[in-house]
Amino acid sequence: MTDDEIPKGEPVRAFAVPxxxxxxxxxxxVLKFYRERAENGFPETAPPTGSPFMTDIATMTAMAEPEATARMSLHSMLxxxxxxxxxxxxxxxxxxxHDIVRDPAPVWSPLVSARAALESCLFLEYLIDPSISCNLRLARCAGLWRKDTDHASNAARVFGPEQQAEAASMDAYVTQxxxxAKALERRNARGNLVGYEVDGERATLDFSITERARTALPAWLPMPYGLLSGAAHSRPWMTDRARKTGADTGSGLVGEAATVMTALMVAMASLEMSLKAWQGYFGLDLGETLDKLEEHRRQGHLYLLGMAHAVES
Incomplete structure (x- = not known):
């Protein structure tokens, strides 16, 4: 039997094999090819007039000073x-x-890397979502910037006085x-900062990764975040599966091809989501790149399905 055939007459649970x-x-x-095409698929052209990016620029430059410059600066940071x-x-x-091919084979680490890639792409998509207004975009950026500054201040307490002074200086800079930029603080009844408002558009200090993943990822990928979090946080309901698989083979924890495939699909979906957000916001034509990525993903899935279930002759 060739290495890309699936045994006939046997029930197959896709990729549920070591x-x-x-x-x-x-x-x-397969993943390397996909990543390189996504990475190098951007046309070297300027955003056209009428794109959300250029509309945002026009909106801000039309404002009076010094507010115009302050908002342009915030947008540049975004x-x-x-x-x-x-x-x-x-x-x-x-x-x-690199993790996929290590020896011994990985168990849960591919899902952790995929989760990290997903979160980075969700961060990107949240900020350049082409469907929102310039004011909401700036309000979102304000909330995330403030939250990030708070994280830096908390970390500085561990490192010492010099880092604390730097963090305090950054905090003052961000506040000013x-x-x-006329990004107004929003506080709850207890006086705690909960977000920002820019010309009537409101955003929180952060966003729900789970909810964002549910709405922003391509429709072909079932909601994966629970699985990724289960692996990243070493929850027994998730990690015990590898022990049971290992028991069947008389070894310790055993990674499954299904884990690798889930990681691949999440990574591919994340990059696709990023390119679509980039295309929508900057008005760049990434249609050819996205079509080729889709074709490669489909072909790669079928090829790897046969490879995972191959039977040596």
Whole structure:
């Protein structure tokens, strides 16, 4: 039997088999090809007039000073964060490519890398969602910037006085920058900061990753975040499966091809979501790139299905 055939007459639970070396190598290759095409699929053209990006720029430059400059500065930081988020996602996908082929085979680590890539892409999509207004975009950025500054201040307490002074200086800078941009603080009845408002548009300090994943990811991917979190947080309901699989083979924890495939699909869906958000916001034509990614994903899935269930002759 060839290595891409599925045994006939036998029930097959897709990818519910241990990871083999051949499968791991093939899976890593499929993901690498997908990631490289997504990474290099951007046209070298400027955003066209009428794109949400250019509309945002026009909205801000039409405002009176100094508010116009303050909001443009906040928007520039937003774009910088978006680029950083995409680069971070690519870094996690590259790590996943290498993790898949390690010996001994991975158990849960692929899902952790996929979760990290997903969160980076959700961060990107949340900020450049092409369906929202410029004011809501800035309100979202204000909330995330404030939340990030708070995290930095908390971390500085561990490192010492010098880091605490730097964090305090950044906190003051952020407070002033948001005030200059007329990003108004929103507080609850107890006086706690809960978000920001920009010209009537409101956003929280952060966003629900679970809810964002449910609405922003491609429809072809079932909601994966519970599985990813179960692996990342080492919840027994999730991790015990590897022990049971290992018991069947007389070994310790055993990773399944299904885990690798879930990680691949999440990584691919995350990059697709990012490219679609980028296309929508900047008005760039990524249609050819997205079509090729879709074709590669479909073909790769079928190829790896046969590889996972191959029977040696």
């Amino acid at each position: 990871i083999t070396g051949k499968f791991a190598t093939a899976a890593a290759g 774009i910088e964060i978006v680029g950083l988020s995409f680069e971070t996602a690519l870094d996690h996908v590259r790590a996943l490519e 920058a948001l005030a200059d």
